[in-house]
Amino acid sequence: MGIMRNCLLTLFCIALLMAGCNKSKEVSIPSPGPNSLFTETYPLPEASRKVMDGIYNVTAGNELFGDQVVLKWSRKKLTVMCSDGHYLVLDVGQLDSVIMIQGYWRYCYNDNTGIASAYIARDEGGKDIIEANPHPGQIIIRGGYGSKGNEINNPLQFVYLRPISPSVLNKKFSLLAHRSGGRTSDHLPVSENSIAMINFTEGLGSTGIEIDVQLTSDGVPVLYHDADLNIRLTQKGPVSGPINDFTYLQLFYLVRLIHGEHIPRLKDALYFVVDSTLLTDVYLDMKEKVPSIKEVIPIQKEILQRAKEKGRDLNIYIGLPSQDAINDFMSQPDYQKIPSLCELSVDDVVRTNSMVWAPRWTEGTQDALVAQIHGQGRLAWTWTLDDVDWIKEFINNGQFDGILTNYPFIAGYYHYIREN
Amino acid sequence: MKRIIIIGLFFLVAAWNAAAQPGDSIPKTRSHYTLAIGTGWSHYFANMDIVPARNVQKEFIGTSFRFMWEPEYRLSLGLETGFYRIFRVDSALTSEYTMDARMYMVPLLLVIRMRIVDNFYLSLAPGIAVQFSQIKGIGETISSTQYSFANFEACASYLYPLNKRFVIGGEARFLYIGKTNDYIMSLNAVFGVKL
Numbered sequence: 001m002g003i004m005r006n007c008l009l010t011l012f013c014i015a016l017l018m019a020g021c022n023k024s025k026e027v028s029i030p031s032p033g034p035n036s037l038f039t040e041t042y043p044l045p046e047a048s049r050k051v052m053d054g055i056y057n058v059t060a061g062n063e064l065f066g067d068q069v070v071l072k073w074s075r076k077k078l079t080v081m082c083s084d085g086h087y088l089v090l091d092v093g094q095l096d097s098v099i100m101i102q103g104y105w106r107y108c109y110n111d112n113t114g115i116a117s118a119y120i121a122r123d124e125g126g127k128d129i130i131e132a133n134p135h136p137g138q139i140i141i142r143g144g145y146g147s148k149g150n151e152i153n154n155p156l157q158f159v160y161l162r163p164i165s166p167s168v169l170n171k172k173f174s175l176l177a178h179r180s181g182g183r184t185s186d187h188l189p190v191s192e193n194s195i196a197m198i199n200f201t202e203g204l205g206s207t208g209i210e211i212d213v214q215l216t217s218d219g220v221p222v223l224y225h226d227a228d229l230n231i232r233l234t235q236k237g238p239v240s241g242p243i244n245d246f247t248y249l250q251l252f253y254l255v256r257l258i259h260g261e262h263i264p265r266l267k268d269a270l271y272f273v274v275d276s277t278l279l280t281d282v283y284l285d286m287k288e289k290v291p292s293i294k295e296v297i298p299i300q301k302e303i304l305q306r307a308k309e310k311g312r313d314l315n316i317y318i319g320l321p322s323q324d325a326i327n328d329f330m331s332q333p334d335y336q337k338i339p340s341l342c343e344l345s346v347d348d349v350v351r352t353n354s355m356v357w358a359p360r361w362t363e364g365t366q367d368a369l370v371a372q373i374h375g376q377g378r379l380a381w382t383w384t385l386d387d388v389d390w391i392k393e394f395i396n397n398g399q400f401d402g403i404l405t406n407y408p409f410i411a412g413y414y415h416y417i418r419e420n
Numbered sequence: 421m422k423r424i425i426i427i428g429l430f431f432l433v434a435a436w437n438a439a440a441q442p443g444d445s446i447p448k449t450r451s452h453y454t455l456a457i458g459t460g461w462s463h464y465f466a467n468m469d470i471v472p473a474r475n476v477q478k479e480f481i482g483t484s485f486r487f488m489w490e491p492e493y494r495l496s497l498g499l500e501t502g503f504y505r506i507f508r509v510d511s512a513l514t515s516e517y518t519m520d521a522r523m524y525m526v527p528l529l530l531v532i533r534m535r536i537v538d539n540f541y542l543s544l545a546p547g548i549a550v551q552f553s554q555i556k557g558i559g560e561t562i563s564s565t566q567y568s569f570a571n572f573e574a575c576a577s578y579l580y581p582l583n584k585r586f587v588i589g590g591e592a593r594f595l596y597i598g599k600t601n602d603y604i605m606s607l608n609a610v611f612g613v614k615l
Contacts, residue, residue, distance in 0.1 A: 217562070218559070228566055230599065230600075231599075231600065231601045235468075235469035235470050236467055236468045236469045236470070236600070236601060237468055237469065237470040237471060238468065238470075238471055238476075238507070238509040238519070238521035238523070238553075238555075239521060239553065239555060240523075240551070240553060240564075240566060240599070240600050241551075241553055241564030241565065241566045242564060242566065245562055245563075245564040246555070246562055246564070247558070247559045247560070247562070249517075249558050249559055250555055250558045250559060250562065253513050253514075253517060253519070253558055254470075254513075254519065254521070254555070254558070255470075256469070256470050
């Protein structure tokens with residue numbers, strides 16, 4: 001009896017330990033499938049898209065999406081931003097005078113997701129949108145969403161209330177998405193710090209990104225967050241250990257990010273930003289283990305020159321997170337002219353002539369210091385703010401010019417819904 | 421639901437185990453220390469996403485060293501270390517590049533061992549490990565070291581006393597390396613000496 005009991009106890013402990021070591025589950029984006037009517041639609045022109053931007057009342061589906069939502073177009077997706085962390089990422093096309101909409105919804109704090117499909121009838125705003133009427137009489141989006149799998153079983157209806165306030169649109173407020181657009185740990189369909197994520201993030205409502213910069217052993221700045229190659233961020237492969245130990249070529253051939261992407265070079269990522277997105281701000285978070293500012297400055301300069309040639313409104317700031325980084329930065333020639341972002345004190349911002357002051361959000365709204373920074377013609381951003389209540393507090397009662405967050409759609413909701 | 425079942429099972433086993441020990445725990449030996457050396461076959465359970473399992477060399481010779489404190493009772497405590505080659509990957513990546521990647525490991529584990537019946541033991545051992553990897557074939561050879569802090573070993577041993585001082589036997593062990601999510605098993609021949 002005693003032997004059996006001890007064996008069982010041993011086996012139970014092993015089972016418990018092994019169960020605890022399982023990798024977290026994947027969350028796949030639901031898809032309407034190949035028979036969707038959507039495949040027959042044409043893309044909406046830019047002018048028509050702007051008509052759809054605005055504040056909408058939720059008249060069906062408010063148990064999930066709240067009473068009001070913000071609809072905002074990005075480069076190629078329509079994002080529906082809700083007050084509590086729900087969001088929808090939608091594709092929109094036109095078929096005759098009907099606007100067809102489909103995509104998925106997701107809740108950012110857990111893995112809940114489902115399909116969404118809707119339309120705007122011709123006489124319920126479809127005609128106004130297609131004709132790009134800047135003052136639409138009414139827009140009613142009717143459809144449904146699913147709560148499990150690909151089945152649509154709940155009604156959805158958004159009714160246009162008002163446009164986004166011109167004073168809000170004209171005020172530059174940066175919605176900066178963390179780790180090139182979103183975290184791997186939030187079970188997004190693409191990997192953090194990848195070019196795929198940069199391509200994906202505008203659909204979440206972001207207007208800028210923060211990316212993590214590390215240096216390979218042969219001096220190539222690459223995008224990667226952790227100090228070492230690990231199974232949290234990369235697929236299981238033959239290479240592991242500190243990322244700074246390996247050359248770029250070794251990383252290219254032997255390492256894949258968790259969704260199969262390569263670890264990108266900073267240069268390639270920034271070329272993608274300038275050539276293939278509408279993002280306006282890039283915050284280069286310099287990881288401290290290996291100084292990389294000297295290698296990053298020429299890349300920053302090259303990309304900013306390209307943006308200028310293309311007439312792109314793009315800012316790239318080198319992050320200065322520590323006194324060592326500041327010392328390294330200030331040892332560079334003409335450092336005062338290099339666009340930078342300082343995370344330390346206001347005095348350090350002045351010393352480094354940083355364009356942006358970026359204190360962590362836990363230090364509060366710091367209204368007096370933010371006003372001082374504004375008085376010097378600089379910007380103030382805060383990081384990394386993910387809680388709904390705090391995002392609301394900082395946007396409604398703070399004076400910051402941007403928020404770095406893993407959930408840009410929440411910050412977007414509270415920003416765009418303001419009346420002035 | 422799965423969590424509730426696991427928690428329920430935990431309390432069930434805990435309650436069962438909380439009963440008083442029966443009288444069979446009368447000491448059979450005196451407290452002593454044992455040093456044991458084992459060596460034998462080790463096998464890596466290839467689980468790489470980006471390298472096919474057929475391209476991974478998985479069979480190696482591994483070595484273990486155990487230092488145990490064995491009191492008069494069933495349970496004994498000790499430290500274990502060893503040296504294991506985990507895998508070797510040797511393949512052509514492109515017409516231009518080949519790769520030779522190897523990983524080795526030195527664990528340091530706290531062993532909790534229980535004598536189940538005479539000469540037969542089960543042990544569990546959590547601990548740390550140092551992992552060494554070496555990459556050849558793309559540019560310069562890179563050697564890299566990292567630490568794994570969440571490792572676990574389960575081991576079944578049969579140790580036959582040759583006399584009052586020496587034991588021989590065999591061990592089957594399963595080792596999990598948390599940092600890299602690697603698993604190996606080994607079958608070792610063991611020689612031990614009571615100090």
